[in-house]
Amino acid sequence: MNADFVALRERLAEISDLHRALGVLGWDQKVTMPPGGAPARAEAMATLGRLAHERFVDDELGRLLERLRPYEESLPYDSDEASIIRVTRRDWEKARKVPTELRAEMIRAGVLGNQVWVEARANNDFASFLPVLERNLELKRRYVECFEWDDSPYTPLLDDYEPFMTTTEVAEVFDAIRPVLTELVREAPAVDASFLQGSFPVERQQAFAERVLETVGFEPGSWRLDTTVHPFCTSFSNRDIRLTTRYDERHLDSLWSTMHEAGHGLYAHGIAQGLERTPLATAPSLGLNESQSRTWENLVGRSQPFWTHWYEPLQATFPEQLGDVSLERFVAAINRAEPGLIRVEADETTYSLHIILRFELERKLIEGALAPKDVPEAWNAGMRELLGVEVPDDTHGVLQDIHWSYGGIGYFPTYALGNVISLQIWAAVKRALPDVEEQMAAGELGELSTWLRENLYALGRKLTPKETIERITGAPRIDPEPYLAYLRDKLAALPAGA
Ligand code: ZN
Numbered sequence: 001m002n003a004d005f006v007a008l009r010e011r012l013a014e015i016s017d018l019h020r021a022l023g024v025l026g027w028d029q030k031v032t033m034p035p036g037g038a039p040a041r042a043e044a045m046a047t048l049g050r051l052a053h054e055r056f057v058d059d060e061l062g063r064l065l066e067r068l069r070p071y072e073e074s075l076p077y078d079s080d081e082a083s084i085i086r087v088t089r090r091d092w093e094k095a096r097k098v099p100t101e102l103r104a105e106m107i108r109a110g111v112l113g114n115q116v117w118v119e120a121r122a123n124n125d126f127a128s129f130l131p132v133l134e135r136n137l138e139l140k141r142r143y144v145e146c147f148e149w150d151d152s153p154y155t156p157l158l159d160d161y162e163p164f165m166t167t168t169e170v171a172e173v174f175d176a177i178r179p180v181l182t183e184l185v186r187e188a189p190a191v192d193a194s195f196l197q198g199s200f201p202v203e204r205q206q207a208f209a210e211r212v213l214e215t216v217g218f219e220p221g222s223w224r225l226d227t228t229v230h231p232f233c234t235s236f237s238n239r240d241i242r243l244t245t246r247y248d249e250r251h252l253d254s255l256w257s258t259m260h261e262a263g264h265g266l267y268a269h270g271i272a273q274g275l276e277r278t279p280l281a282t283a284p285s286l287g288l289n290e291s292q293s294r295t296w297e298n299l300v301g302r303s304q305p306f307w308t309h310w311y312e313p314l315q316a317t318f319p320e321q322l323g324d325v326s327l328e329r330f331v332a333a334i335n336r337a338e339p340g341l342i343r344v345e346a347d348e349t350t351y352s353l354h355i356i357l358r359f360e361l362e363r364k365l366i367e368g369a370l371a372p373k374d375v376p377e378a379w380n381a382g383m384r385e386l387l388g389v390e391v392p393d394d395t396h397g398v399l400q401d402i403h404w405s406y407g408g409i410g411y412f413p414t415y416a417l418g419n420v421i422s423l424q425i426w427a428a429v430k431r432a433l434p435d436v437e438e439q440m441a442a443g444e445l446g447e448l449s450t451w452l453r454e455n456l457y458a459l460g461r462k463l464t465p466k467e468t469i470e471r472i473t474g475a476p477r478i479d480p481e482p483y484l485a486y487l488r489d490k491l492a493a494l495p496a497g498a
Pocket of ligand 1: 260264290293
C-alpha cells in the first residue's frame with residue numbers, strides 16, 4: 001500500500017480517537033454527569049476539541065493529501081482509499097478556514113449553554129437563556145465569516161450538517177411541502193387515541209423496547225440504552241452504539257423515540273469496517289442519517305405489518321390499557337395527524353411543520369432579520385399560523401429543544417429532509433424486497449436491516465448526499481413527492497371518526 005496513504009490513515013485514526021473521546025465526554029455529560037461537573041467538563045471538551053482540530057488542520061496533513069492526488073486518481077472513485085483522500089481533503093480545506101480558538105470557544109459556549117438551557121427549560125425562564133442564544137449566534141456569525149456563500153449566510157451553517165446543500169434548495173423543498181402539510185393537518189379526521197394516555201409503568205416500557213431492539217439487527221454486545229432528558233444516539237465505533245431515550249409513565253411515546261434512535265444506531269452499526277477511525281465512519285449528511293431514524297420509527301414502527309406481529313406482545317405487556325383495543329384502532333391512533341406543541345412528540349404529518357418554523361426563525365436570526373429577544377413571540381406566532389395551536393409557555397415553546405443551547409444552528413432542517421428522503425429510499429427497499437411487509441408481519445426485520453446496511457449504511461460518507469441518494473434510488477435529488485404521497489395515502493386510510 002502507498003506509504004503516504006498509510007501515514008494518512010494513521011493520522012486520521014488518531015484524530016478519530018480524539019473525537020471519540022470527546023463523544024464519550026459528551027455522552028456522559030448528558031446521561032450521567034452531576035450538574036456540578038459542567039464547568040470542568042466544558043474545559044475538558046474544549047481541550048480535546050482543540051487538540052483534534054489542531055491535528056486535523058496541520059500543514060503536514062495537507063501535504064500528504066496533496067502528494068496523494070496521483071494515487072487517488074489511479075483508484076476507482078468509490079473505493080475506500082480514493083474516498084478517504086477526497087472526503088478528507090474537503091474537510092481539511094473547510095476546517096483550515098476556521099481559527100482553532102473560535103472552534104474551541106464554540107465548544108465551550110455550547111457546553112455551558114447546555115447547562116443553562118436545562119435550568120431555563122425546567123423553570124420556563126427564557127430571559128436566563130437569552131444570553132446563551134445571543135452568545136451562540138455571535139459565535140456563529142464569526143464562524144460564517146470564515147466562508148463564502150451565494151444565497152444566505154445560513155448556507156455555511158447548513159453545510160456542517162447537510163453538505164453541498166444551499167439554503168435556497170432547502171427552502172424549495174419546504175415551500176413544496178408546507179402547503180400540502182398544512183392542508184393535510186386541517187383535513188385529517190379525528191381519531192380516538194384516548195387509550196394511548198393512561199398508566200404505562202416505565203419498567204415495562206423499558207423491557208418492551210429492549211425486546212424490540214433485539215430484533216432490529218444489532219449484534220449482541222454492541223449497544224446499550226440509557227435514559228436522558230433529550231433522547232439522542234451516539235457511537236464510539238461501529239460496535240459501541242449508545243442509544244438514549246426518555247420514559248413517561250403517562251404514555252408510550254418512548255417506544256417510537258427509542259425506535260428512532262435505533263435507526264441512527266443501525267446506521268452507525270452498519271458502517272463498513274474499512275472506514276472505521278476515519279472521518280468517513282458516519283452518514284454523508286444528517287438528512288440521510290435522519291432518513292433512517294425515520295424509517296425505523298415510522299415506516300417500520302408505525303406500520304400495520306410491524307404491529308401485526310408486535311401488537312399481541314404489547315397488549316400482554318399493558319393488558320389494563322390495551323386489552324380491549326383492537327389492532328386496527330391502535331394502528332389508526334398511532335398514525336393520526338393532530339397538531340401539538342412538542343416537536344419530539346409530533347406525529348409524522350405535523351412533524352415537518354415544526355421544523356419549517358425552526359428553519360425560518362434560524363434563517364432570520366442569522367440573516368439579522370429577527371432579534372434573539374423577539375424569538376418567543378415569533379415562535380408562538382409561527383405555531384399559531386402553521387399548526388393552529390396556542391403556546392402556553394416557553395417550556396412548551398421556544399425552550400423545548402436542546403439545539404440552540406449548544407449552538408446547533410442549521411441542524412433542524414435535516415430532520416424534515418430526513419422525512420422526505422426516507423420515503424425515496426423506502427421505495428427502493430420495496431423494489432428490492434417485494435415481501436418486506438410480509439416479513440415485518442412475521443416479526444422478521446433481519447433482511448430489511450441487512451439490505452439497508454449493505455446498500456446504504458456501509459457506504460458511510462464515501463459519496464456526497466446527492467450521490468448516495470442517486471445510487472440507491474436512481475434520482476439525483478431530494479424529491480418530496482413520495483413523502484407527500486405516503487402521507488396522503490396514510491391519512492386517507494384512517495377511519496373517519498373512529
Ligand atoms: Zn434523529
